[in-house]
Amino acid sequence: MNYEAVLHIPLSNYAHGIDEENVVFRIRTARDDIKSCILHYGDRACRVNPVIFNSEPMKVVAQDELYDYYEVVLHSPYTRICYYFELSDGVESKYYYYDMFMNTLPIERSEFYQLPFNRREDIATIPSWVQDAVVYNIFPDSFATAKGYISNKKGEAKFSHHTTYSMRGGTLKGIKENIPYFLDLGVNCIYMNPIFVAGEWHKYDLIGYYNIDPCFGTNEDFKELVDACHDNDIRVIIDGVFNHCGWHFFAFEDVLEKGEASKYKDWFYGLKYPVEYPDSQEDIPTYDCFAYERKMPKMNTSNEEVIEYFLDVCKYWTESYGIDGWRLDVASEVDDTFWREFRKTAKSINPDCFIIGEVWESAQHWLLGDQFDSSMNYDMRKNCRDFFAVDTLDSYGFDSRVTAMLMRYNKNIVHGQLNLLDSHDVPRFLSICQEDMKRFKLSVIFQMTFLGVPMVFYGDEKGLVGIKEHEYRRPMSWDKEEGAEIYSFYQDIIKLRRNKDTLKYGDYKTIMAERNSGVYAFKRCHDDEETYVILNRSEESIAIDNVIGDTNYNIDLSSNEDCKMVEPWGFVIVSKSC
Template sequence: MLFNSRDPRYRFPTGAVEAGRPIHFRITLPRELSCSAARLIVEPENEPAILCDMFWCGMNGEEEEWWECDFTPKKRGLYFYLFEASTCRGVQRLSRGEHGRAIFGGTYRWQLTVYQEGFKTPDWLEGGIMYQIFPDRFYKAGGDKENVPAGRTYHEDWYEQPDWRPNHEGRITNTDFYGGDLQGVREKLPYLKDLGVTCIYLNPVFESHSNHRYDTADYLKIDPLLGSEQDFRELCESARELGIRVMIDGVFSHTGSDSVYFNREGRYEGPGAYNSAESPYYKWYNFRNWPHEYDSWWGFDTLPNVNETEESYNLFVNGEDGVVRRWLRAGASGWRLDVADELPDPFIDHLNEAAKTEDPEALVLGEVWEDASNKSAYGVRRRYLLGGQLDSVMNYPFRDAILGFLLGGDPAAFAEAVENIVENYPRPCLRLLMNHIGTHDTERAITVLGGTPANGRGREWQSGKHLSQREREIGRERLKLAAIMQYILPGVPCIYYGDEAGLEGYRDPFNRACYPWGREDQELIGWYRSLGKMRHEHREILARGGCRVRKAEGNLLVLERFIVRGAEGEDCAFRDSLMLIINRSERPQSILSLSLDLSDAKPVLGENLEGVRVLRPYSCALLKFRKEIQTTP
């Protein structure tokens, strides 16, 4: 092996680094090349390349030799690098191949993420468990609602399927409600505590006129069907008493057309921007031809875009008495930023500053679907994870990797997806990654894992499609595997309400059905409780430990989390690790080919492999090891 960016023998430290931290690089070259000089070429983004001469430092066996150098990145940003060697065959380039390894020739560079010196993220979420709640559909307290606002329909039957048909105008309005509320969440806190939950993520709670509430009508009021500001404060207070924090959704790239600020439907006294060019909110929006033509989110005229760089809007959201700080004072512990891609950098800078000024431990987490370390949006390379913006992000790459593997995808692709994120993300962000396998924007996990793929089929087909008994059995077993992968991988697992109870459904609105109280899959809930206890018992390893994919071949996967314990200067230390072995197949699988030493293994969850080297179909074994490591020659 010429070089491997993920191996500390070749690059130390591995992964993203803090600005000002020296990095030691080593390459090994065949002796037969008669190398006379070698160089590390570092290319800071949008800046001239930096050449670092490497020096010969000895033999690697009889046939290879080591060349090495140090490089210290001075400031935060993305850097890309490769190597060159002057040999008897001319100048040879070493570029990035598969799985972080070097190849001769090629054009791909390695990425080096350098984050702000002193960058720190909130400690309270580390090692925890998140639980996402779609407020209208979780639990309603005190019976049916009265005084339902105009324009909304109300389901008296909690288990009825959400409305999916267009109205008489052919429009999908999302105006059917079930009455889930904040008091209902508060009543179910003991249930969440029993699952091991430490953070509730609430989809939008502010006054809005759709059931998803991403069309904000008033950022300063709780939606009346959910309760009052006092209900919100009491929920946050009661949750915190149980060791649970509350993170709320911030929808700041657009408002609703039916809002205090735009007021197209005339519901409010106004004047909104649609009613008058003299409105205090007029500058918030971009009108092409006032009042009927304006920029809107993805062309939906009910969601007019806002101009986040307009000073009055920025002060309204991020000022001393703005939205961000106001709701942190009311008890929230953080914000999840909807469509972070569509929020300009200066706005996110201001929002982060506002949140951290109010509470240094406030969480700012963003919705980003791709690798957030190198994401470009609207022609601009984003700096979400470099310090001063997002503490972490929703981890869609892990979701795609988990579901893809369990559905028969290439195991090597799973390994690459996981190790790429581990390599590219700053450690302060990595530890807080929101690891979900389903959200309000995706199909239910059990449906993906057991059912027929929708493949673009419409709502009518989705509405009538349910898992057969056999599909549900397969989906349940695969879901259990997906969940334990969530709980083991770096970051924080996030349960989408009802997944743990076996709730199924294709896309919106079928993935937003009500929690099936009284009809839960108790076997699944028991599994999630076991995972919660396991995560609490092994919190240090799972919060701060290293991660590697030990094996990924055929139908078998081996994941390892590890941490080294021992005081500096001692002759030995201990390496504590958790190893997860998964069989994704419908058939039993022998693990003898993995060549794993399980002699000192202690079973934690799943199969007990003592004296047995076969995993049942759709099963796993989680094992714990402790090994002594010599630290001095």
């Protein structure tokens, strides 16, 4: 038995409640090492000694290159559980508890693993509407000036004594007038990059938090947009920028004017006096900022006045305008206490408010139920890039990464991960695919059928490309003929996603992922139906029956009309009864 590979962490993604009656237990072992794994569990407040234990066999639910992951979802009559594992490799058997391998069980119940209390307050959940969502991400300045139209003209507007700028001419009215476009595409949630008053066209250097940038419109325009979206069953998520502000935010201007005498000096991080604007981008600012971006001084979100100010901002937009969620910028650089308070505030107004953190790396720390509901899943983009776009992974390696994504988080949380191929911060994925539409489609199929919430960056459905910032934030294409084929493909896969309960709610299991292979297949299971997805990133056809071992299925979507084979660089999605 490979002892070194065995891992279990209490009160983590390895042991957590998914509701008040069901608890997930996981244990990691070396790949293909353990022949059986049994969970033994009992009431840690049991009235008799020794504790009376029950047993449940565990199953391998996922594998990566090094490990097997055993799991059981325990329907438990106990809210307080002590437990241990019994492992066998076919030669020897061991009890595993308290991170020790033993031949006997302990006398004291406290020596077992413990789930002290399956408290409802500690269960990480996501809003019920989220699993039905397909999100459309809009970069406001680049999307639309009016229905089916973007002016692509620079502009400027006045706010107080400041000038704000636009690059492409997009407006909130333009977004509202294109609600029929969202309905035709099939998306039912929009997420907009920042819309509050700011200097630059990207609007991440905020001047004011209570007003819509006048280049985009007015607060009333925003209210009309949200109401119109809700009338059409479309949710609205906005961008919250609380890690930093802009040069011309009132508090920072006061610090620049008054220095150490400013009553706002503790609102900011790392001030060195005299605080001055750097003359150029190359000069090191005399204050902490986002990265080394001199126009974005970092806020001190542990300061009570800053907390109060931003929580009021949260209340204002969540309550007065009825938004459905927040995407939180640079979330990993803001202190946890602030995010916990932010969550409480948003959820107290709208319990179904969807809170998404911008975290590019593992977001496990923030997804335990007390901060965010979701994070932007850049890992999914990276994995799709390496497997579908640039061929640096075989299907075996790709599946190992998929397993890592699934096992990293609590079982509920993976259904809320925001799965993206593109955003305003990265080159267009179609460009990464060297504009090879077959590679791109395979990536989109995976995105739309994987666990989590798919997010489409505006224009992906029209085949927009771009490597540099000004290119991938290019104006939206409103030419109906341009990208018509890929648009139709997006309509089909979004419709399938939204109509299939298996794809929205189902469990995930890998079916085929072999070394030196480009064929990747998995299934999603829910109630009495199974949906199989076969992705063929190779130069050879493969028989569907060779993958799923059955002929009793219905074709949901396919890249070719042959119902028996998956063509090279093609895909098929089939469903059947369990």
